[in-house]
Amino acid sequence: MSDLLIKNARFKNGKVQDILILKKVIVEIGNVSEITDIPTIDAKGYFVTAPFVDSHFHLDATLSYGIPRVNKSGTLLEGINLWGELKPNLTADALKERARKLCQWAIARGTLAIRSHVDISDPSLLAVEAMLDIQNEYRPWLDLQLVAFPQDGLIRANSKDNLNNALALGVEVVGGIPHFERTMDDGAESIKYLCELAAKKGLQVDMHCDESDDPMSRHIEVLTKETIRLGLQGRVAGSHLTSMHSMDNYYVSKLLPLMTEARISVIANPLINITLQGRHDTYPKRRGLTRIPEQILAGLTVAFGHDCVMDPWYPLGSHDMLDVAHMALHVAQMTGITQMQECFNAVTENPARILGLEGYGLEKGCKGDLLVLQCMDDVEALRLRPARLYVIRDGSILSSTQEVVYDLDLSGHKSSTDFIFSRT
Ligand code: FE2
Secondary structure (H helix, E strand, O other), X not given: OOOEEEEEEEOOOOOEEEEEEEOOEEEEEEOOOOOOOOOEEEOOOOEEEOOEEEEEEOOOOOOOOOOOOOOOOOOHXXXXXXXXXXXXXXXXXXXXXXXXXXXXXXXXXXXXXXXXXXXXXOOOOHHHHHHHHHHHHOOOOOEEEEEEEOOOOXXXXXXXXXXXXXXXXXXXXXXXXXXXXXXXXXXXHHHHHHHHHHHHHOOEEEEEEOOOOOOXXXXXXXXXXXXXXXXXOOOEEEEEOOHHHHOOHHHHHHHHHHHHHOOOEEEEOHHHHHHHOOOOOOOOOOOOOOOHHHHHHOOOOEEEOOEOOOOOOOOOOOOOHHHHHHHHHHHOOOOOHHHHXXXXXXXXXXXXXXXXXXXXXXXXXXEOOEEEEOOOOHHHHHHHOOOEEEEEEOOEEEEEOOOOOEEEEEOXXXXXXXXXXOOO
């Protein structure tokens, strides 16, 4: 079904209006009378938003926690080693089974677009082919964008051919990992090669960049330079950028305007950055999250990714982008009212822009994709991480659940609560 009328939906501006979706497109927002023959749902004054977008994930590694063993130290490097141990035993069926489960979790949580890095280090490209199959299989329900990711290093593992082959198979974005190459020079060389490749093929770039606490890890500077040199402005994302947390303030004051000039998008991964960074510190321990408020102030597009769910790097998660934004808000101390709203935008409209999703948004003419959340506004969504009452794609309900209400009985005094602070 591609037609749907949603009654009494609360928008970000507080207005309660109806939304009419016809032939998968939002055609009316306002006071819409009920129409016979069109399915109708009542949003009961709850908050409506465009779907969540995860701009950084690893679908080929997800839900592999404990195979063949758990990450004892919890560090990034043990995680990479563990992934290396797991890889020889991967099968296409197992990869796809885990990816399907994750996609179902994501949809139920209201995420309808994911950019996933896929490891191209194995010449057989088993994981690439499996993820392309999942991309096709889930296309009706989820936009899955794949990044060719040389996990073991482009130069270090001699994986240029694999990367080119992955792109030839249909992977859409060029990835990289310059800080994992053997030297700073090799890192710079990898960036130059990958950006030239993207320019030649007309593709976007999204690199794991400077995912360390080393203040001298400055590959973002080279990425910025190559972006400008090759005219890739607005098509390049720096994922993680955690070394910016530890950089000298004067250097950052020079770097941020360069990033703005190159229109680099920033993709932070707060759940993972707060657990993996600062591991070599005693006390005080650095937070290791990139400089989000300053990047937003500089005019950069900033998005948050989930990165991992139950894999060699992270033992938790249920693919909830509100968990991600909740963590970012705390770690980056973004408790100002507009800052909290920016955290919500970082899991909705900002990543939609980075992924280039067409027709995204809650306006007439946009695609009929939206969520009804059991809360009153975007900030309350972050506070409660509430039930996703309806997840709607192309005017069809993909997932739904009942309102969550707790009934109390305090020595006979009965009441109920849903934790909603105020109803207007
Ligand atoms: Fe990642």
